[in-house]
Amino acid sequence: MYPTKSWREKLKLLSIIMWPILVTQIGMYAMNFIDTVMSGRAGAEDLAGVAIGSSLWIPVLTGITGVLLALTPILSHKLGAEDKEGVPFYVQQGIYVAVFLTIVVFGAGAFLVSPILSLMELEPEVRFVAFHYLIGLAAGMIPLFVYTVIRGFIDSLGQTRVTMIITLAALPVNAFFNYVLIFGRAGFPELGGIGAGYATSITYWFILFLCIYITHKNRPFSYHRLYHAWRKPAVGVWKEILLLGLPIGLTIFFETSIFSAVTLLLSVFSTEVIAAHQAAINFASLLYMVPLSFAFALTITVGYEIGGRRHEDAVSYAKIGLLLSVGMGLAACVIIYALRVPVSYLYTSDPDVAGLIQAFLIYSIFFQLSDAVNTPIQGILRGYKDVNVPFIMAFISFWLIGLPFGWALATWTELGPFGYWIGLITALAVCATFLAVRLRWMQKREWQLSPEKREEEQNMLG
Template sequence: MKSLQSKTLHESKLLLKLAGPIIVGQVGQNLIQLADTLLVGALGPVALGASAFAGSLFIVFLIFGLGILAPTTALFAKMQGQENFPHGGVLLRHSLAVALGISAVLIAAIYLLIPHLAWFGQRAEILSLGMPFLKIITWSILPSMIYQCYKQFTDGIGKTKVGMYVMIAGVIINVALNYVLIHGSYGFPRLGLNGSAWATLIARTLMAFGMVLYVHLHPKFKVYMAERWIHNFDHQILKSMLRLGIPTGFTYFFEVGAFSSAAVMMGWFGAIPLAAHQITISLASTSFLITLGIGIAASIRVGFEMGRGDYSLARHAGFTAIKIGGFYMGLCALGFFFLRHWFPTFYVTDPDVIEWAARFFVVVAIFEIFDGVQAVSIGALRGMSDTQWPGIIAFFAYWVMGLPGGYLLAFHLGAGPVGIWLGLLIGLIFASVFLSWRFHRLSHRYLSSSSSPET
């Protein structure tokens, strides 16, 4: 029997081996947004604020869609643990059907919302630039969902490098297109802010094509495609995916929607705090996505062991991942605090924007650890196909506590723009405590119901 220390070390290596390529892919996804922010920043605070406003609305819809697909990673991992390989192709086909259907709904929803953007109380110059930007980038939902569908498959079966390589290529294409389309270099038209949207749309489309072609043409995936690809759909599989996916979509929606709503409220203070907020959230999101990669690895490991019936190891894998996520985000917290005046200079030279961003980074440094714990806990719970309770916890954390608390602090208790970030901190503390507690209770319940001894 392995000692607890050696068991934890072994599990950590497995998690990090899985998480490494996923993290690169997750960071790459955020680098597309980071590249957009850096290059748009040269157009001035109004353009940066417009991209922040439009991007905040767009990301709520995109993340909801990606959240619906998220549980399929654990389903693929469970299939791998059971060695029922042909079922992987069946799951992939049904997952793609879900991705296409949800994409159509989300795109239609955004276009119905666009004529009513004035409801959000933004200034006229922000709306005039943000509206056409949003119209273009909305169409990137479809290729993003297709790419994610295939990435969930390759990640779930342990081939995590596939999505990583495609994402790296997408980042390079996106940065190059951003440069030439925003500024009109090398004979391309000068499109300004809209050039950034077109760059993102083209890059994500090429990424989707890359994933589809690789999975269907490479021999290593033939074992998963034993059944005919064009085949009648099993409505029970579709219902099962939606039953797991919709609560996860709302979990993502509640969290990302809270941060996007925070950006909307920040816009009520003007373009300067909004630009500072965009800088802060851009860098904080980079560190978060690394932790999210660890959470996805936790989902794969927990799901794989659940498929094998080893509930003790599934529990151990989940808690090991939570510890890794918390430790990493603690290091990020130190970096954000001590370099809070330096990071904003990557984006702008405006001293007011830099000062506001530095104030926001103080709060970010505090909530980093809580953000890491809640992100990995969600992944571990998803490995156990538990999606409803995380959604309920997220709703209370962000929409009952976080956002109302931030609004009161910012607009009624004199904290100003920093109060909005303090509200987000309150929500993250609540989420981290109750999500990790939920994983403890659920994993213990599986152990108690199992006749196999805990090792």
């Protein structure tokens, strides 16, 4: 990262940071995409089982990742203020937090997963696949969360191309192990959808080891000596990370968990409906990587400028990022509409399931514009270290407005499962409106703060 003066320089730097993040996010999501597509080829029960398992796993994954994302604005602020001494210390403490959170999630899952699946109206084969798919994923939790911490360090330095290269290197590994474990090739057992969980865990371990090697051996990462002079856990720093990270994690959790809740509520419908819903969500979520990447890039750039007390530059980055995100959101709408038929047959050879996927994809078009506004604004606000109010806004939008409205439509109208999707569309639109108002308020407030008050508040925020 470096200070910029003109809009052209800002656009260039934002693009340099954002595009590798986009490739990285698509690569990371491609692992889930590969899991889903290959499982669908193994059978409708395998696809539905992976869908249910993913519905329980994705909110946990994104929520914990959100907590650990707190390190990105913290490190960006420190680098923007040229305070480099604390960088390796905060990364080490972040790794401790990642391991601690893994233990908490693993313990909770051991007690809760089986009862939750038992409460759902699932076919026995679907329940079996979902349970063992999650067991396979559990083996990769520690490397995934530790990698998330180290990735935050890499990205805060503006070296987003490195995480892109790591992710691209991992994709062939993921595809290979999915193929041999799902279909029983090269002497491996034929595990069906269950094999996708173990393949993903193996890939997470590969990513972590490669990431550690690169940050230990190559500049500018080796300059910070992350793995030298390892320090003991510091409760005060854990508290700082968690106070900032928990609202971020819960905000993301409430947004992603509503999709998972809908999948679980759809268990009262047929296996074909569950499979079609999951396939449509899977493809729409692939396109969601675009606004999500803008959010990550804007957290880095806005956080860097706020750390350097350059408010006008932070506002400029926010405007550029939002305009680009909305433009690409419109392009995503066109892509979904034009490709809905061939996309449906990527997931299944069953024409009935394909028809349901196409119907769900039409509804997903309306997600795109709301996400194009909602998600980048969350990233901008994280750059300001504003996380508590967005958390409350997300909870109200998704759980108090969107989900009850969707349930009412699905229960009391002829829309059936599509009623839940209308509820999701409503929640995203409401949340985008709330966040737009909040961002405007934050920017006005930042203008009004005197330099002395601004410095005092920044110190209080860490």
